[in-house]
Amino acid sequence: MLFNTIQFVIFLPLVIVLYYLMPHKYRWILLLAASYIFYMFWDVRYIFLIVSSTLADYLFALQMEKHETRGKRKLYLILSLVVNLGLLFTFKYLNFFTTSLNGLFQATDLAVSISPLKVLLPVGISFYTFQTLSYSIDVYYGRQKAERHLGIFALYVSFFPQLVAGPIERFSRLAPQLKQNHPFKKENLVAGLQLIVYGLFTKMVIADNLAIFVDKIYESPDAFNSLSLFTGMVFYAFQIYGDFFGYSLIAIGSAKIMGVNLIDNFQNPYLSANIREFWQRWHISLITWFRDYLYFPLGGSRVKKLRWALNIAVVFVVSGFWHGANYTFLIWGALFAVFYLLSNRIFNSTQNFRKTSVKGLVSVIGTFIIVLFLWIFFRSPDLSTAVLFLKNLFSNSGTDQIYTIVPPVVWIMLSVFVISDILLYNNRIDKWLSARSMPVRILVMAFLAFCIIVFAAVDHTPFIYFQF
Amino acid sequence: MMRNPKIYIVAFSLLAFLVSGNYLYENFFYEDDLQKYSEVINQIRAVGEDTDILYIGESSNNTFHPDDKDKRAISEMLIDYLPEMEICDITYPASHAGTYYDILRAIPVEKKINTVVVTLNLRSFNAQWIYSDLETQLQKSMVLLKPYPPLFNRFLLSFKAYDNKTKEERKRKIRHKWKHDKLVFPEPFHVDNTYDWDGYHWRHGGKQPDGTLDKALRELACHYVKGYGFQIDINHNPRIKDFDKIVKLAENRGWNLVFNLLAENTEKADEIIGSELTYFMEYNRKLLYDYFTGQGVKVVDNFYIAPDNQFIDQDWTTEHYREDARKDIAENLANSIKQILYNNN
Numbered sequence: 001m002l003f004n005t006i007q008f009v010i011f012l013p014l015v016i017v018l019y020y021l022m023p024h025k026y027r028w029i030l031l032l033a034a035s036y037i038f039y040m041f042w043d044v045r046y047i048f049l050i051v052s053s054t055l056a057d058y059l060f061a062l063q064m065e066k067h068e069t070r071g072k073r074k075l076y077l078i079l080s081l082v083v084n085l086g087l088l089f090t091f092k093y094l095n096f097f098t099t100s101l102n103g104l105f106q107a108t109d110l111a112v113s114i115s116p117l118k119v120l121l122p123v124g125i126s127f128y129t130f131q132t133l134s135y136s137i138d139v140y141y142g143r144q145k146a147e148r149h150l151g152i153f154a155l156y157v158s159f160f161p162q163l164v165a166g167p168i169e170r171f172s173r174l175a176p177q178l179k180q181n182h183p184f185k186k187e188n189l190v191a192g193l194q195l196i197v198y199g200l201f202t203k204m205v206i207a208d209n210l211a212i213f214v215d216k217i218y219e220s221p222d223a224f225n226s227l228s229l230f231t232g233m234v235f236y237a238f239q240i241y242g243d244f245f246g247y248s249l250i251a252i253g254s255a256k257i258m259g260v261n262l263i264d265n266f267q268n269p270y271l272s273a274n275i276r277e278f279w280q281r282w283h284i285s286l287i288t289w290f291r292d293y294l295y296f297p298l299g300g301s302r303v304k305k306l307r308w309a310l311n312i313a314v315v316f317v318v319s320g321f322w323h324g325a326n327y328t329f330l331i332w333g334a335l336f337a338v339f340y341l342l343s344n345r346i347f348n349s350t351q352n353f354r355k356t357s358v359k360g361l362v363s364v365i366g367t368f369i370i371v372l373f374l375w376i377f378f379r380s381p382d383l384s385t386a387v388l389f390l391k392n393l394f395s396n397s398g399t400d401q402i403y404t405i406v407p408p409v410v411w412i413m414l415s416v417f418v419i420s421d422i423l424l425y426n427n428r429i430d431k432w433l434s435a436r437s438m439p440v441r442i443l444v445m446a447f448l449a450f451c452i453i454v455f456a457a458v459d460h461t462p463f464i465y466f467q468f
Numbered sequence: 469m470m471r472n473p474k475i476y477i478v479a480f481s482l483l484a485f486l487v488s489g490n491y492l493y494e495n496f497f498y499e500d501d502l503q504k505y506s507e508v509i510n511q512i513r514a515v516g517e518d519t520d521i522l523y524i525g526e527s528s529n530n531t532f533h534p535d536d537k538d539k540r541a542i543s544e545m546l547i548d549y550l551p552e553m554e555i556c557d558i559t560y561p562a563s564h565a566g567t568y569y570d571i572l573r574a575i576p577v578e579k580k581i582n583t584v585v586v587t588l589n590l591r592s593f594n595a596q597w598i599y600s601d602l603e604t605q606l607q608k609s610m611v612l613l614k615p616y617p618p619l620f621n622r623f624l625l626s627f628k629a630y631d632n633k634t635k636e637e638r639k640r641k642i643r644h645k646w647k648h649d650k651l652v653f654p655e656p657f658h659v660d661n662t663y664d665w666d667g668y669h670w671r672h673g674g675k676q677p678d679g680t681l682d683k684a685l686r687e688l689a690c691h692y693v694k695g696y697g698f699q700i701d702i703n704h705n706p707r708i709k710d711f712d713k714i715v716k717l718a719e720n721r722g723w724n725l726v727f728n729l730l731a732e733n734t735e736k737a738d739e740i741i742g743s744e745l746t747y748f749m750e751y752n753r754k755l756l757y758d759y760f761t762g763q764g765v766k767v768v769d770n771f772y773i774a775p776d777n778q779f780i781d782q783d784w785t786t787e788h789y790r791e792d793a794r795k796d797i798a799e800n801l802a803n804s805i806k807q808i809l810y811n812n813n
Contacts, residue, residue: 009627
């Protein structure tokens with residue numbers, strides 16, 4: 001079920017009403033059932049993956065806690081890693097490796113060919129796998145007690161607002177909230193609705209409208225002139241931001257209405273003054289996951305400089321590969337590592353300038369341009385498209401112009417989004433609105449709601465991060 | 469009563485938003501959206517105030533062969549037999565009873581239509597058409613025509629409140645129907661569903677007398693099996709429900725209703741598949757004819773009217789006819805309409 005469909009418009013209020021009508025001790029049953037139904041709207045068959053992942057981690061964690069010897073605990077951690085990463089590998093990466101191997105066989109004239117697996121990538125598998133992995137690792141290190149209540153644990157894995165595209169929550173943050181009794185609070189309802197409306201605006205009005213033109217450009221980058229390609233780069237930057245930020249806001253807002261606070265996933269990433277700061281503001285729940293479960297175990301920054309640089313590179317390359325089984329994502333991650341290291345060298349201490357100063361503005365614009373270029377690899381379906389895009393960007397060999405066919409309303413809406421992002425710097429729409437008078441709150445919400453209804457793109461456009 | 473004035477402010481704001489939003493949308497954006505997403509509105513608007521006959525159909529109405537001397541649509545040929553009548557048509561490619569219903573419902577009540585001729589295409593009852601890729605676009609184009617306030621229609625469109633499935637979902641649905649809908653043959657047969665039947669022809673079909681494989685013929689055989697190898701379930705086929713709704717609508721609007729049961733290439737079906745397939749074609753024809761006649765609709769049976777050489781597409785299953793067949797269908801229809809009008813008077 002997609003957040004931007006009529007099914008969700010009916011589903012969410014129904015769940016919320018039932019949630020508040022139900023006694024606290026039964027709410028987990030409702031939320032678990034709702035979460036599984038939510039997931040099964042996409043494909044009934046793949047619910048077994050979530051259930052198996054849940055059962056495996058639930059049992060392994062209990063076993064880990066039961067045994068005091070390090071060896072036994074490690075055995076159950078390894079089992080958890082094998083199950084989770086095994087599922088992820090089979091459904092997400094196996095075909096990438098078979099295709100790569102087949103290519104290698106072909107290049108070396110070996111008459112061997114491995115048939116690819118005919119499976120659909122289960123929506124959100126990377127998200128819930130990482131969520132359960134963090135739990136197992138935390139239990140192994142004794143940072144987290146194993147959960148006895150299977151229902152609560154299953155709900156932690158599958159809580160529908162953040163099930164398919166995050167934010168990736170830690171057990172220690174989410175589970176206590178799921179156990180807690182949340183009486184109905186008007187403030188939660190208002191804040192939640194404000195977040196959902198703004199999220200729908202960024203997804204349906206910004207991301208989905210820009211997607212139309214971005215798709216055109218990436219279909220044949222050789223046909224467009226440089227300015228169009230650059231326009232496409234800017235559009236994609238705001239498409240992916242509007243899409244994923246929008247999803248996160250709707251997730252956070254939906255949970256908020258039920259009294260559950262999810263982690264903020266974005267904080268004005270395009271207003272970052274360097275790449276390091278960008279990664280403190282973009283997909284925060286993923287990058288903190290990598291920090292805690294990959295970067296720190298590798299030694300983090302408490303190692304020699306070269307080793308530290310290697311750690312950074314590993315984190316970014318793995319994070320690129322997490323996004324998708326494609327060389328484009330690997331390159332995207334590797335390039336981000338390079339720019340991260342460079343930016344760390346240049347800005348080796350906290351910034352000592354204001355972003356509104358000339359130096360600050362130049363840094364923000366410079367960072368944005370670097371990110372624009374790196375998105376080319378992220379968006380391109382394959383490496384040759386990315387290379388073609390870059391070649392044509394600098395050679396201006398195409399003649400088609402995209403900006404002439406973009407309707408004025410798209411430019412206006414994009415401007416509204418950019419301005420609102422600046423206004424909401426280090427803030428969130430619900431918090432910003434709570435400091436405004438009632439007429440202003442009503443007007444802003446009415447404007448956003450009107451834009452969602454009237455200017456939303458109408459084509460079927462799933463959230464970009466669902467594919468990861 | 470006034471303990472919490474904020475609730476009243478919110479309620480009033482919501483009402484004001486809906487009313488003013490609808491006004492703004494209807495006056496400044498609606499027409500653009502109609503032209504962009506529901507172009508068929510122009511055909512609906514073109515229906516005359518005092519139309520005698522409205523013909524509604526898909527591409528079978530106006531597809532012609534380049535060699536045809538008379539390239540007119542079936543609906544246009546009707547005038548040859550009913551010269552005194554004002555005839556209009558709404559032709560919407562790939563459409564079916566579900567969309568005809570939405571279109572007919574969108575015709576303003578003030579337009580005084582006497583008789584509505586609705587295309588009854590047998591293949592539109594099969595799984596391939598019901599779950600066709602084109603369905604999402606088709607359904608999307610109907611949303612703004614719904615009889616609700618324009619802003620609400622746009623809300624439905626924005627939130628994809630229509631049959632909005634991905635290609636994969638549609639493929640899965642089709643495959644499921646082919647595999648699980650049991651076919652009851654008159655004589656014992658080696659398969660009992662469309663999926664296996666199609667598979668059989670894929671493996672064994674298209675063989676020339678000398679044993680060589682004719683790939684095009686094999687593909688055509690499979691098309692025929694998938695296109696006609698099904699049995700309509702009156703209680704569950706969604707198309708039946710769509711036609712039922714049209715019958716009700718016509719009753720409410722006081723229209724004479726004629727269903728134009730289109731010709732199918734039974735000759736070719738018999739030649740490349742055999743009597744097992746023509747059995748199902750006939751089974752479904754009779755079922756549709758009896759069912760809708762039983763509902764008081766005039767069903768004009770053109771099922772067997774066109775010989776093989778009158779079908780334009782020889783390598784595909786379509787209802788696209790050459791000039792003679794179009795004329796025959798028009799004549800048949802005109803005779804039935806005359807009969808209805810004669811009986812009414």
